[in-house]
Amino acid sequence: MDPSKAVAAPVDPAGDPAVTAVHLTYRYPGAARPAIQDINLSIPQGTFCGIMGANGAGKSTLCRAMTGFIPHFFHGEISGGIALAGKPVAGHPIGELARTAGFVFQNPFDQLIGAAETAFGEVAFGLEQWGVPPDEIERRTLASLADVGLSDQVQRHPFSLSGGQQQRLAIAAVLALNPSILILDEGTSQLDPVGTSEVYALVSRLHQQGKTIVMVEHKLDWLARCAQQALVLHRGRLVLDGPADQVLTDPRLPEWDLQPPTFVALSAALRSQGLWEGPAALTLDQAEAGLRRRLQQRQHG
DSSP states (O other): OOOGGGGOOOOBBSSOOOOOOOOEEEEEEEOSSSSSEEEEEOBTTOOOOEEEOOSSHHHHHHHHHTTHHHHHTTTTTTEEEEEETTTTTTHHHHHHHHTEEEEEOSSSGSSSSSSSSHHHHHHHHHHTTOOHHHHHHHHHHHHHHHHHGGGGGGGSSSSGSOHHHHHHHHHHHHTTTSSSEEESTTTTTTTTTTHHHHHHHHHHHHHHHOEEEEOOOOHHHHHHHOEEEEEEEEEEEEEEEHHHHHTTTOGGGGTTOOOHHHHHHHHHHHHHOOOOOSSSSHHHHHHHHHHHHHHHHHHHO
């Protein structure tokens, strides 16, 4: 499925936001300055939210705070608060928070347990730790593998899969636990274009099914196809938060060491030649439609 052609899942304005942070500040042990500072944000349920920023901007730290690794695993200095679906992260153990938010690491090798001999065993592991009955483990494991398109790889060794397949397997292991929020920390950074396309097709489909997607990403062209909300972090501070089409076309992105999506830059170049007017394009379809419209106007003008 082409994510750019997907219809956005409805956002639920009634319930608690999927993620809320209020004046959140965190400093790692021994660090000279906070990794994130005075973060205030709200991500509504059912939203596809992209998080952007240069290396060291605080993106991974924010993800760790969302999932409870901060403060339960990383024990530095923290102030302010963060909540998942109205549940304060600081007041609940990581195992309980995992029922609400699933975390997918940047590199699948950091997530795969390494002891499972099959893709089935990899996905079943978390359910086994939770004491889920065997029949239910089998049902949920096979369903999750089907969800990520790996039904034909059930008996394959996890490390014999391609990079894209391994990342989808890591996502399947999280999905089996049925969280309502899926957080991916640069989940495509290790992947080639084919693997990236596989992962985005999957998370886009999960979003259409109603899950909240929070995705840290450097590949802004892909975020432009999928995201509804976008956040920009710079040196630990949240400097921009808003609708993705506004954030991704903001002229200040280069000030924060971010290159705008390809078609935003193309729109600007065409504008300088009198071949573009109106908002910048974010996707190929938008660029083609805008250029065609402008050429037709010139032909009839």
